[in-house]
Amino acid sequence: MLVVLAREHDEEAARLVVQWASLGAVQLTPRDLSRPGWNQEHGRRRYQTAVIAGNRVGNDSIGAVLVRLAAVTAFDLPHVSPLDRSYVAAEMTAFLVFWLGSLGTRVVNRPIEGCLGGPPWPQAQWISEAARIGLPVVPFTRSTLQRRGVPDESMPTAPMNGDTVTVVGDKCVNSRSAVHAEHAKALAQSCGVDLLSVTFGTDNCEKGNSFLIAASPWPSLSDMRVSNELRRFLQEVMRANV
Amino acid sequence: MPHDSPLTAVDEALSELGLPLLRINQLAYSDMNIKLSVGSELRGELSLHDFPIKLQEISAIYLRPHPLIHRASIDSGVQSLRHEDAVEEALYTWVALTSSAVVNRPRAMAANGSKPYQLSLIESLGFKVPNTLVTTDPDEAAKFCRDQGAAIYKSVSGIRSKVARIRTDKCERWSTIASCPTQFQQYIDGLDCRAHVVGTEVFACSIRSTADDYRYTEDPVAVEPIVLPVKIRERCVQITAAMQLHFTGIDLRVTDGGEWYCFEVNPAPAFSYYEKHTGQRIAAAVAHFLARFEM
Numbered sequence: 001m002l003v004v005l006a007r008e009h010d011e012e013a014a015r016l017v018v019q020w021a022s023l024g025a026v027q028l029t030p031r032d033l034s035r036p037g038w039n040q041e042h043g044r045r046r047y048q049t050a051v052i053a054g055n056r057v058g059n060d061s062i063g064a065v066l067v068r069l070a071a072v073t074a075f076d077l078p079h080v081s082p083l084d085r086s087y088v089a090a091e092m093t094a095f096l097v098f099w100l101g102s103l104g105t106r107v108v109n110r111p112i113e114g115c116l117g118g119p120p121w122p123q124a125q126w127i128s129e130a131a132r133i134g135l136p137v138v139p140f141t142r143s144t145l146q147r148r149g150v151p152d153e154s155m156p157t158a159p160m161n162g163d164t165v166t167v168v169g170d171k172c173v174n175s176r177s178a179v180h181a182e183h184a185k186a187l188a189q190s191c192g193v194d195l196l197s198v199t200f201g202t203d204n205c206e207k208g209n210s211f212l213i214a215a216s217p218w219p220s221l222s223d224m225r226v227s228n229e230l231r232r233f234l235q236e237v238m239r240a241n242v
Numbered sequence: 243m244p245h246d247s248p249l250t251a252v253d254e255a256l257s258e259l260g261l262p263l264l265r266i267n268q269l270a271y272s273d274m275n276i277k278l279s280v281g282s283e284l285r286g287e288l289s290l291h292d293f294p295i296k297l298q299e300i301s302a303i304y305l306r307p308h309p310l311i312h313r314a315s316i317d318s319g320v321q322s323l324r325h326e327d328a329v330e331e332a333l334y335t336w337v338a339l340t341s342s343a344v345v346n347r348p349r350a351m352a353a354n355g356s357k358p359y360q361l362s363l364i365e366s367l368g369f370k371v372p373n374t375l376v377t378t379d380p381d382e383a384a385k386f387c388r389d390q391g392a393a394i395y396k397s398v399s400g401i402r403s404k405v406a407r408i409r410t411d412k413c414e415r416w417s418t419i420a421s422c423p424t425q426f427q428q429y430i431d432g433l434d435c436r437a438h439v440v441g442t443e444v445f446a447c448s449i450r451s452t453a454d455d456y457r458y459t460e461d462p463v464a465v466e467p468i469v470l471p472v473k474i475r476e477r478c479v480q481i482t483a484a485m486q487l488h489f490t491g492i493d494l495r496v497t498d499g500g501e502w503y504c505f506e507v508n509p510a511p512a513f514s515y516y517e518k519h520t521g522q523r524i525a526a527a528v529a530h531f532l533a534r535f536e537m
Contacts, residue, residue: 036420039382042358042365042374051378080421087401088422094399095376095423097356114352124280124335131282139281142335144274144328 001061002234003028003052005096005116006068007076012221013068020231023238024063026053030076033092040099050099063238065100065107066230067117068218072096106241108234109193109217118193118217126187126215133190135183138201138211166219166226167196169233173226183212193217195230243268247514248525249306255529261536264288264295266333268308272322276332284339286332297336302343302532306510343488343535345528350486351509357398358425360507367481369504373428380416383426392429394454405455432497437470438513439482439490440527446470447520465519474502481507489528491516 002025006013017025028050037056039049048059072092074085097111104110109118119125127140165175167188172181177200184198197219202210221227243249256263266274270290278286278297286297337344353360358376365371375386376398387393393408407429434449434456448468453459470478474494481504482490491511495503513524 033378033423034421036379038376038378038423040358040376040423041386042361042371042376090399090401091397091422091424094356094359098359098362098376098398101356101359101362113349114355121338122331122335124278125338128280128284128339131280137281139279141277141279142328142332143277144325144332145277 001026001052001057001063002238003062003065004068005065005100010068016066016221016227019227020234023231023235028052028065030069030072030089030092031079033072033095034077034079034088038095038099040095040102048102059103062103062106063241064234065103066234067100067107067109067111070115070117070120070218106237108230108237109195112192118195119191123214127212129190130183130187130212130215133186135187136209136211138213162199162201162213164197164199166223166229167194167198168226168229169194169236171229171233173229174223177210179210187212187215191217194233195219243306243308246306246308248512249304251514251517251525252304252528252532255523255525256532258526259529259533261533264290264300266290268330271326271329274329276329276336278332278336280335280339284336284341286336297340300340300342302345302535303337303340304345304528304532305337305348343532345488345532346490346509347486353485354507354509355399357396357400357506361505363485364481364504364507367484368477369481370501372430372503372505374425375427376423376425378420378423380419383416383419383424386426390428392431393426394429395424395426398423398425404458407454430495430497430503432495432501432503435468435470435494435496436516437475437478437492437494438511438516438522438524439478439492440524441488441531442479443527444470444475444478445516445520445522445524445527446475447516447522465516467520467522471502485509488531 002020002023004013004017004025005028008029008031013027017027032051032054035051035054037049037051039047041048049056050059072089074089077085077088080088093116096116097114100107100111100116112119124140127137131137163176163180165180165184166173167184170185172184175181180200184196187198188196195217197216198212199214200210201213219226221230253263273291275289276286288295288297334348338348353363358374361371361374373390377383387408394405395408396405397403435446436449437444437446446468447465449456450464451459451461453461456463478492485507487509489511491508491513493505495505516522517524
């Protein structure tokens with residue numbers, strides 16, 4: 001079984017579940033966490049069960065999980081009393097961290113720092129991590145003076161032509177440059193994610209120097225090349241966890 | 243924020259050491275501006291009432307954040323509210339990336355946001371932990387509690403975190419378990435202990451109380467300093483370091499048979515209650531730890 005963890009009205013997730021029906025794809029929504037049948041016992045491997053698309057399944061029947069939800073929010077829980085929604089959302093998110101953690105390498109992307117599907121980093125942190133592993137970056141600059149409508153002339157900006165590539169496992173999709181592909185994969189590996197979009201820019205000088213300017217563990221999957229590569233990768237994950 | 247007892251205690255201890263301090267009050271964001279530049283280096287400047295401070299000159303940080311309460315009101319305008327959000331975001335970015343010592347870094351604290359997940363880490367690092375079930379199945383919950391003999395339930399996230407013994411006269415409420423994963427745990431009979439770890443220093447105490455959760459009772463609670471067995475003391479230091487934390491409050495219980503169990507590693511311990519009862523100089527230890535990094 002391939003599980004896609006996503007909000008109830010996530011159209012992209014619903015489309016993938018239809019496209020991947022032959023892989024046994026089903027969607028797990030926050031609503032499922034309010035159904036009887038979840039059992040996760042710390043340390044005991046047998047009799048761990050989940051409720052996916054309304055059906056009770058053993059954890060062992062799950063071959064892979066694609067996470068498309070950073071956290072459960074109060075808006076996901078219209079069936080819960082309004083006064084309790086924030087609390088229940090926090091409990092469900094904390095439980096999913098535990099459950100997904102127990103599934104190990106079957107999960108793409110794995111929870112990190114309390115976020116269900118990869119590092120919850122702001123852009124500055126992606127830039128910092130890229131610089132740390134030796135990738136050329138455009139410095140991320142921000143001044144709260146700008147938020148007050150006061151222009152800050154000291155903050156440099158650099159016009160860039162962008163190239164966005166998507167890392168899926170050990171492959172890179174839509175890369176126009178072997179260097180960009182190599183750098184994107186290096187960043188994904190350093191952060192422990194299997195799915196990552198990375199945007200590079202080239203400056204306007206004669207040499208056309210290339211810099212990393214942004215990254216995200218939530219790439220759009222509307223591009224067929226990306227979703228096809230992801231399907232292939234998830235099939236490998238499922239085979240490895242038989 | 244003001245009126246945070248642990249923060250106030252560390253502030254006083256740092257003042258006694260005569261070190262220059264910068265106090266960042268979450269209620270005063272409207273008086274602050276921050277510039278950050280992140281690349282191969284992290285550089286930044288914070289200005290408080292237009293007085294500039296270079297962030298690179300800050301050697302150590304003690305973090306006691308609270309959920310942001312905007313001081314700006316709707317009447318102040320959306321820009322003021324956005325400014326306060328922007329200041330908070332910039333501060334968290336700086337704290338996440340700075341090479342200065344941070345007690346404790348938010349990413350290292352995140353594991354505590356899922357108690358059963360943290361319990362798995364605690365067990366992997368050598369401590370005994372209670373049997374635990376998280377379930378939406380009332381029958382399985384009842385079976386688990388019967389199998390354990392005695393059990394408690396507690397929140398999974400730590401919000402509304404009061405621990406309560408399972409009472410059979412409340413079983414009619416168990417149908418509500420189906421609406422949200424609920425955590426049940428083996429009840430360990432024994433003496434509550436708390437170990438505060440600051441770097442490699444350990445301050446331990448015992449807590450005697452008749453309540454299920456001594457933190458939420460008006461009954462008498464007796465808190466006394468103790469000396470941990472060497473192996474337990476070492477394990478507390480190791481687990482703190484393994485979780486990339488500098489300062490922790492570790493919840494332990496020792497049975498009559500001498501078995502030690504660990505329930506939780508608190509990355510932002512509210513230590514002042516224990517310090518007040520035992521006289522242990524935990525705030526001073528934190529201050530000395532931070533002072534080590536002074537340039």
